[in-house]
Amino acid sequence: MLTFALAVFFLIITPGPGVLSLAGVGAAFGFRHGSRYLLGLFIGTNLVSLGVITGLAAVLLADPGIRTVFYLISVAYLVYLAFRIAFAGSKLAFIERTEPPGIKGGILLQAINPKAYAVNTALFTGFAFFPSAPVAEIFVKLIILNAIWIVIHFLWLWVGITLRRLELSSRWQRGINIAMAISMMLVVALAALAPH
Numbered sequence: 001m002l003t004f005a006l007a008v009f010f011l012i013i014t015p016g017p018g019v020l021s022l023a024g025v026g027a028a029f030g031f032r033h034g035s036r037y038l039l040g041l042f043i044g045t046n047l048v049s050l051g052v053i054t055g056l057a058a059v060l061l062a063d064p065g066i067r068t069v070f071y072l073i074s075v076a077y078l079v080y081l082a083f084r085i086a087f088a089g090s091k092l093a094f095i096e097r098t099e100p101p102g103i104k105g106g107i108l109l110q111a112i113n114p115k116a117y118a119v120n121t122a123l124f125t126g127f128a129f130f131p132s133a134p135v136a137e138i139f140v141k142l143i144i145l146n147a148i149w150i151v152i153h154f155l156w157l158w159v160g161i162t163l164r165r166l167e168l169s170s171r172w173q174r175g176i177n178i179a180m181a182i183s184m185m186l187v188v189a190l191a192a193l194a195p196h
Helices: 004-012 017-029 031-054 056-062 066-085 103-111 114-125 134-165 169-191
Strands: none
Touching: 004 114, 017 031, 017 103, 017 114, 017 134, 031 056, 031 103, 031 114, 031 134, 056 103, 056 114, 056 169, 066 114, 114 134, 114 169
């Protein structure tokens, strides 16, 4: 169970579309709007978890046509986010938006987030600690996963809000944007290299 918890921690804390966009919403719009977006991400990631657990995701993605379309949409969106972040200039907001994305935006992001599917598949198909009680194992995994997920995502929201308050020089802000864009492109590269 400890190995599972450590895997959850390291898989979730690494930059991906969810945490990067959450930090961006926090930096651009503050805690209240960031919390609404975080709720959408939470609902979305749990819907992905349920899709993985029930096998619905596997059934849908078993069709090569659907899988290819989903893959192309996901990669295109991640590349789009990376470019928006990289070319935000010296304004630190990770992602330039005029309105906060809200709950619906968080749910939609997780629905096409390849990292969410990869993480959930790895966590729910591996790390068996109750092999004779799979339903209990899934229930315990959901509790551990959500507990760690919530803490890490509030941490990323706090990072975004804090960076905004620091009033960093434009050079530092540009550097952070480029680092976040590179992180996003690494996620895209990993998605592109993964079997699909």
